[in-house]
Structure formats: structure tokens, C-alpha cells
Amino acid sequence: MRESAKNGSSGVLDVAKELGLFRVADVAELTGLSARAVEKILRDNKSLVEPVPGDDGIWRLAPESLHSTSDRTDADPKVAQDFIATAGASVKALERGMVQEAALRKSMLSAAEQRMKLARRSIQQGESSELHEQLADAERRVAKLRDYSFRAPDPLLSQLQDWTVKLEGSFSENPSALFDLDASLRTAIESAGDPSAVFWPARAALAAQRRHPTNQDLAPTLDHEIRKAALDGDVFKVLALACIAAVSKLATTSDALMGAITTRTFRSNADRTARRVAYTALASLACPGIAENQRAVEACDYQIRRESPGCDEMELLAPAALQSRRTDPVAAIALIARYLKWESSRDHRGLQDRKSLPRLGHVARNIACSLDNCGYQQLERALAPLAEDELGVLLIHHLSDYQNHAIELRPRPPQLQSDRSQGGYDYEDDVLEGVRQFGALARSRVAKITNPEGKREYTYLWIKPRTRVAEAIAMIVTNQPPELPRREFTRLRRKWAHYNA
DSSP states (O other): OHHHHHHHHHHHHHHHHHHSEEEHHHHHHHHTOOHHHHHHHHHTTTTTEEEOTTSTTEEEEOHHHHHHTTTOOSOOHHHHHHHHHHHHHHHHHHHTTOOOOHHHHHHHHHHHHHHHHHHHHHHTTOOOHHHHHHHHHHHHHHHHHHHHHTSOOOTHHHHHHOTTSOOOOOOSSOTTSOOOHHHHHHHHHHTTTSGGGGGHHHHHHHHHTTTSOOOTTHHHHHHHHHHHHHHTTOHHHHHHHHHHHHHHTOGGGHHHHHHHHHOHHHHHHOOHHHHHHHHHHHHHTTSTTSTTHHHHHHHHHHHHHHSOOOHHHHHHTHHHHTTOTTOOHHHHHHHHHHHHHHHHHTOTTSSGGGOOOGGGHHHHHHHHHHHHHHTTHHHHHHHTTTTTSHHHHHHHHHHHOGGGTSEEEEEOOGGGSOOOEETTEEHHHHHHTTOOOEEEEEOHHHHHHHOSSSOOOOEEEOOOTTSHHHHHHHHHHHHSOOOOOHHHHHHHHHHHHHHHO
16 A cells, blocks of 8 residues: 555656646646545645745746756756756746746746757757757747746736726727628737737727727637537637627627636637636626627626636626526525625725725726616615625725725605615605615716716615615715716816816
């Protein structure tokens, strides 16, 4: 038993040294051990390997283990060939766009550079010109990949995450030309090592839409290509096609995108950043106003129900799933409130003194779009059991904070409040005692999405009086000024300019 355990441990470490950066599931498949046994061996050898921060299930060689072998000075062409081959495999994966996570890319490049240094030491006294050429080629490819890491990230991803942001941006090609799917994909695949290349086809589609409306005939082609790329495990192509569907607002591709996300080959090859790009594309198709957006809504709801949602699913998919007919609004909104509390606990700048999380303002705006599209009945039902809970207070602050531009809460005039009794409270007595009831109104950025041409009116929102949530809303109303209509804002600006003239 001890001998087999020893062989299993050495086999796992040998595979780890060969791969450099690896998933526990991949090592388990190569060694024939269970994932739990492999992870135990890795944790017992923290001096040789270490987990990659921010990505569960992915490990890498510890820097100390790489430097411990850097004292090799004997010329050995076979060892050099092994180092070059291992470094080349990492470089090839990066060039194909299989790795989107910035931390993983940096780790893989560092490991490849270290292996090339060891390879050069092993052949510096040799005479094999072929090895020198292979090493020089690998070094040029790594240098090119290093240059990509200094480029600014493409803003298209953050724009797609926020439904209220109008997609804009230029592309180097002629904006009057028709969109060519095959040509744009080929251009992106040739430069797949650039982290922003995955967005190039979507940029080209967005530029073409300025002169030509979206071609609905593109939807079946995207549907087929997304499914095929997912089965092939081509993460880069799936993400590029998903972004094209997102900017083109082709919600009919939601089923294919959802199928790709749940495909085993895609899930085994996609890192966290790749999954976030796919989630963002799918959720953006659920935005109110997009034709057949209900298909994307149900796809988001399915993904939330399929497995325990993590922080990425809650940030990107949960706001869209609120529009689903199968969603329990009380449970869904309470889960979102718990997620906000968890985010505040890991961010020292968040929700202190019951304030909102500005860095998650897009989540508040997306939730507001879903709620405004459904008439706020979901929020009213969800706040009833959370009226005395801290979660309800956090949720109200996050949605109504003026910095997040999501929902505006205002007191309703007493003459408009009903005098019927609910929950044992008499509305007329409550009004006389100064207990106010409130109305909810989508702020301008949200209203442009949910009701761009209609008249904006407050929606009655009954909050149980004398509760923590009611007191929080009263405090918000006192401290935050109402949002001025555009016409009134223009009038005041002209008046101020006249006084200063």
C-alpha cells in the first residue's frame, strides 16, 4: 500500500513538472487517480506546487521548484529538448487563445521563460543548431505574447455587462462594408494570443451595423458555429461568436450559447475569464427591449438553477433571471442581497455605514431594468420578509443610491395613499403619525431601456411601516435629491448661465 501511494505521488508530481500549469481534473485523468487523491498529494507538496490564486482547481509549479533546478550546467540536448517542448506547449495554448485569465497567462509565460532559460543552459555547450533555432523561435513567440500583456483591456466586455450602456467604438475596417463573419474570425484567430482579439469580430459587426441593420440570417449560422466550436473545445471561437451575437442582439442564439456553456469540453478548457465573457454575452441578450429576450432569460435562469451559483453567476446572470416566470422572486432577491453582503465583506470600501457598492453599479442597474420591466411586484414581495433584516436594508441602499443610477424612491403624497388596512396597520393613522409610504421610479438610464418613449411615473411600493427598511428609505429620501427631468435640468442650466452672463 505504501509503495503504491509513493508511486502515485511521484506520478502526480512528474505530470505536474511536465505541465507546469495544470488542472486537478487533467492530472487525475492522466494518472488514473481520483481528483480528491490528486489534490491531497498536491497539498502535501506545497514546496513544489501551489494553487493559482483566484481560480479554483488550477495549480502551477512553485517558483522555488523552478529555481531549484536552475543550477543545471551540464550540456544535455535531450533535457533541452524536453524543456523546449514543454515551453512550446504553453506558448501554443496562449497563441490559440485557450487562456483568457490574466493571472494564468502571466504564470504560463513566466514558466515558459524559466524553462527556456534552463534549455539554453543545457545546450550552451552543445553544437545542435536545430535546438538553437527551436529555442530562438520559442523566445520570439514569448516576447510577442509579453507585448500583448501591456495593452489596455478592451472596454467592450464592461459595456456588455451594463445593459444601460450604449455600445460604441470604432474599428479599423471600413464601417460601410458588410460584416463578413469568416474573414473577421480568421483575423482574430491569427492574433488569438492578444487578449482583446476575442472581441475583434464583435467590433467589426458593431461597425457594420452603423450603415446596415442587423442581418437576421446571421442567427442560424451563429447558432451552428457556436455549438460546433463548443464540441471541439475551441474556447476562443465560442467567445468570439458569443460576443457577435451579443452586439447584434440575436437572442435566438441563446439556446446554443447556453448549450456551449454547459458542454463538458468547453467547461474543461474554459478558465474563469472565459466563463465570465460567455455569461456576459448570454445575459446581455436578456435585456428588456431585445426581440425574443425571454429565451435568454430562461437560459440564465436554467444556469442559476443547474448548480450552486458563484459570485460570477450572481453578478452576471441573476439580474436577468429575475424576469423568468419560473423564478421565485422572494428567494431570488434574497439570494442577490446575500451576494451583495458577501461582496461588501471582502471590499473594505463597500457598504460601510450602509452605503452601496459603486463598483457593482452595473448589477444595480441591471436589476432595476428587470424590476421595472416586471412592474416592481417582485421587489415588493421580496421586501416583505426582509423588512426587519439587514439584507433588506443593504438591497435598498444598493438599488436606490444615486451613484448607481438605478431606482429612485420618493414618498407618495398622503392624499394618494390608500386607507385600507394591510398587515394590521391602518394607513390613515400611519400617515397622520408621519409614517410615509413610497413610490419607485426607474432613473433615466434605466428608463431609456425599459420604457424609452413612455411617460415615467412612480409605481406604488408598499413597505411595512415602522420597519428597518422603511426607516432606511426615509433616510435615503432625506439625504438624496430627486432626479431632475431632462427638460427641467436644461431650464435651470440656462437660467444659471443667464445669471452668470
